[in-house]
Amino acid sequence: MILRMKLLLTEDNRDLSAWLTRLLNQSGYAVEQAFSGEEADLLLRTQTYDAILLDLTLPLLSGQTLLRRLRNQDNGVPVLIISAQDSLQDIVEHLNLGADDYLAKPFDIQELEARLRSLLRRSSGKASPMVSCGNLHYDSNSKIFRIRDQILQVTPREHAVLEALLRKVGKTVSKQDLADSLVILNDMVTPKALEVYIVRLRKKLENSGVAIITLRGLGYMLSAVEA
Amino acid sequence: MPSLKSRLAAWVFLPMLIFSAIDLVVTYRSTDRVATEVQRQLLKGSARIIAEQIAADDGVSAAGAPPAAFELFADKNQDRVFYAVRSATGRLIDGDAALAPPQQAGQGDQEVYFRSRVRGEPVRVVAYAQELRDGGHITVEVAQTMRGHAAFRKRLFLITAREHLILLALVLAGLVVAFRWMLRPLMEFSERVARRQPGSLEQLDADAVPRELLPVIAALNGYVVRLDRTVSAYERFVASTAHHLRTSFAILTSQLNYGMRDERIPPEQKALLAAMQNTTMQGTKVINQLLILASIEQGRQHPARELPPPASALNDIVTSVIEELAPLAQRYDVELGLDAADDGLVLAAPSHLLREITFNLIDNAIKHMDGPGSVSVQVQRVEDRALLRIVDTGPGIAPQHRDRVFERFYRADPAKQNSFGLGLSIVKEICDSLHGDIQLCTSARGRGLQVDVRLPLVADTSAQPQTLAS
Numbered sequence: 244m245i246l247r248m249k250l251l252l253t254e255d256n257r258d259l260s261a262w263l264t265r266l267l268n269q270s271g272y273a274v275e276q277a278f279s280g281e282e283a284d285l286l287l288r289t290q291t292y293d294a295i296l297l298d299l300t301l302p303l304l305s306g307q308t309l310l311r312r313l314r315n316q317d318n319g320v321p322v323l324i325i326s327a328q329d330s331l332q333d334i335v336e337h338l339n340l341g342a343d344d345y346l347a348k349p350f351d352i353q354e355l356e357a358r359l360r361s362l363l364r365r366s367s368g369k370a371s372p373m374v375s376c377g378n379l380h381y382d383s384n385s386k387i388f389r390i391r392d393q394i395l396q397v398t399p400r401e402h403a404v405l406e407a408l409l410r411k412v413g414k415t416v417s418k419q420d421l422a423d424s425l426v427i428l429n430d431m432v433t434p435k436a437l438e439v440y441i442v443r444l445r446k447k448l449e450n451s452g453v454a455i456i457t458l459r460g461l462g463y464m465l466s467a468v469e470a
Numbered sequence: 471m472p473s474l475k476s477r478l479a480a481w482v483f484l485p486m487l488i489f490s491a492i493d494l495v496v497t498y499r500s501t502d503r504v505a506t507e508v509q510r511q512l513l514k515g516s517a518r519i520i521a522e523q524i525a526a527d528d529g530v531s532a533a534g535a536p537p538a539a540f541e542l543f544a545d546k547n548q549d550r551v552f553y554a555v556r557s558a559t560g561r562l563i564d565g566d567a568a569l570a571p572p573q574q575a576g577q578g579d580q581e582v583y584f585r586s587r588v589r590g591e592p593v594r595v596v597a598y599a600q601e602l603r604d605g606g607h608i609t610v611e612v613a614q615t616m617r618g619h620a621a622f623r624k625r626l627f628l629i630t631a632r633e634h635l636i637l638l639a640l641v642l643a644g645l646v647v648a649f650r651w652m653l654r655p656l657m658e659f660s661e662r663v664a665r666r667q668p669g670s671l672e673q674l675d676a677d678a679v680p681r682e683l684l685p686v687i688a689a690l691n692g693y694v695v696r697l698d699r700t701v702s703a704y705e706r707f708v709a710s711t712a713h714h715l716r717t718s719f720a721i722l723t724s725q726l727n728y729g730m731r732d733e734r735i736p737p738e739q740k741a742l743l744a745a746m747q748n749t750t751m752q753g754t755k756v757i758n759q760l761l762i763l764a765s766i767e768q769g770r771q772h773p774a775r776e777l778p779p780p781a782s783a784l785n786d787i788v789t790s791v792i793e794e795l796a797p798l799a800q801r802y803d804v805e806l807g808l809d810a811a812d813d814g815l816v817l818a819a820p821s822h823l824l825r826e827i828t829f830n831l832i833d834n835a836i837k838h839m840d841g842p843g844s845v846s847v848q849v850q851r852v853e854d855r856a857l858l859r860i861v862d863t864g865p866g867i868a869p870q871h872r873d874r875v876f877e878r879f880y881r882a883d884p885a886k887q888n889s890f891g892l893g894l895s896i897v898k899e900i901c902d903s904l905h906g907d908i909q910l911c912t913s914a915r916g917r918g919l920q921v922d923v924r925l926p927l928v929a930d931t932s933a934q935p936q937t938l939a940s
Contacts, residue, residue: 259721457805458796
């Protein structure tokens with residue numbers, strides 16, 4: 244991480260706050276802790292943050308009130324709610340109130356960091372040059388795929404297919420959309436040919452912890468799997 | 471206890487019926503008396519005419535009895551009339567010998583009546599004594615068969631009986647009206663109570679019921695309030711327990727995450743940390759499942775909270791669940807696919823409950839596979855309902871287990887350690903709460919399980935599906 248992102252962690256449980264701070268520091272984030280809504284409110288008057296991690300059940304000033312106050316002040320800082328309350332009714336309400344995303348406790352740090360990254364990417368308004376799925380990383384500036392730190396050698400067509408899959412990681416990409424991604428290369432691709440590229444890519448991704456999964460009737464999907 | 475209707479009917483209609491029956495018996499007797507009296511008057515009149523003629527003629531004329539004596543009887547009943555004139559000694563002077571002499575003659579102008587038979591036919595007889603100018607006296611007997619008497623009595627009786635029947639009919643009609651109009655509020659009330667969802671803790675409205683029911687409603691509502699308070703306390707307990715458990719699990723997960731990242735920790739200890747993390751995830755899953763069960767229960771008790779009715783696009787939910795479970799399917803070597811997808815199916819159900827159903831069923835299908843196989847998901851419209859069908863090629867569920875797999879904490883195969891047996895019971899309870907149904911059967915291929923979930927579609931097809939930012 245070239246630029247240290249500054250986060251406000253609003254969490255009343257001091258243990259959880261401490262451990263999350265250690266984990267996020269490890270990943271290169273600068274974290275400031277607030278243990279109550281009041282405290283967070285004070286910090287937000289003087290400081291600017293790249294993102295806020297907000298617990299809902301806070302003493303003195305609830306997460307909801309804080310969020311409403313923030314949005315009424317036209318403060319568009321990305322807010323990721325981390326809550327142990329879990330009714331979907333609540334989630335919809337909070338997203339309507341102006342939260343950008345929601346994560347239920349307990350969560351894996353990798354999941355939290357993935358959500359944070361996409362939140363920060365969205366708020367910065369420009370696509371991040373780095374896209375990742377598990378151990379597979381792609382730098383759109385250098386146009387290079389890496390597995391862990393090893394460069395993955397691919398042909399231009401494989402490149403186009405893998406990039407299309409990686410851009411929608413975790414979601415299915417229909418065969419038609421994949422074929423369309425190859426149109427840039429002035430290729431008309433038959434479904435048969437597409438399957439050939441998929442087979443080749445699968446071979447190259449073997450044991451990488453990343454797999455191209457076929458979902459019958461839906462298309463292909465790139466996903467991190469157990470190696 | 472018998473119904474109010476039958477009790478009311480018994481207490482009004484039965485006494486009426488008994489009174490009516492007694493009255494008819496009394497009436498029958500009095501009509502008999504009236505008819506007898508009328509007949510006697512006729513017999514007496516006729517006998518007097520004959521006797522006075524004889525007295526005036528000073529003996530029996532050759533022309534016999536005067537016709538006027540018999541004109542009295544002219545009627546349509548074809549009764550036969552007999553007469554006999556006897557001397558003081560009982561000798562027949564004129565008339566019909568078949569008419570038996572009276573047991574005792576009347577004294578002076580006194581007449582006697584008695585019953586007798588003439589040629590086998592029953593008759594009523596009057597014996598009338600007449601003094602003659604010579605100091606002797608004769609007895610005039612006039613008899614009439616009983617047909618007219620019976621007919622007259624019958625006519626009188628029928629008139630009364632008809633009046634009784636009309637009265638009973640009126641009472642019966644009155645009772646029907648009473649049932650319709652007076653018991654209607656009661657029936658409506660009991661229908662309203664019956665229509666409520668089982669387990670509902672809604673208050674009953676006291677506005678549209680008769681005053682007599684107010685204590686019942688007050689008692690029911692009081693009971694509901696007390697129950698609601700208990701249940702709410704229980705729900706708060708569940709919610710705060712879940713909150714604390716989740717927070718503790720979150721700390722534990724963070725600590726495990728931290729340990730896993732530490733480069734100095736040897737691989738075998740990392741494996742241990744990973745196993746601990748796995749256990750934490752399973753515990754979280756159980757907490758979440760219990761919370762979902764609690765929220766279904768809550769939804770049943772307070773259906774009004776669901777307003778306005780949600781609308782969810784089933785296909786989008788199924789697709790995202792399949793995507794979410796794709797890595798799991800990959801790990802189990804299971805080929806997963808959406809084989810029929812109807813895009814237009816919008817359901818009147820909260821999307822998180824539909825997601826829960828779909829997730830549990832597909833997750834179950836994948837995890838119960840005993841080797842490589844496939845799971846096929848289909849979303850179709852069948853008549854006015856949505857059909858979600860999940861077919862797998864696994865070992866299936868033996869028919870004797872099929873009813874019980876929906877019970878909480880029931881596991882068909884207790885040897886399997888990674889489940890607590892809550893998944894299918896959650897699916898079943900959500901289905902029930904959404905007025906849908908679920909069926910398990912062997913798939914058409916003869917092996918594997920087929921699960922069919924049928925859910926009602928939203929009534930208004932123009933409704934916009936509720937979308938959740940993911």
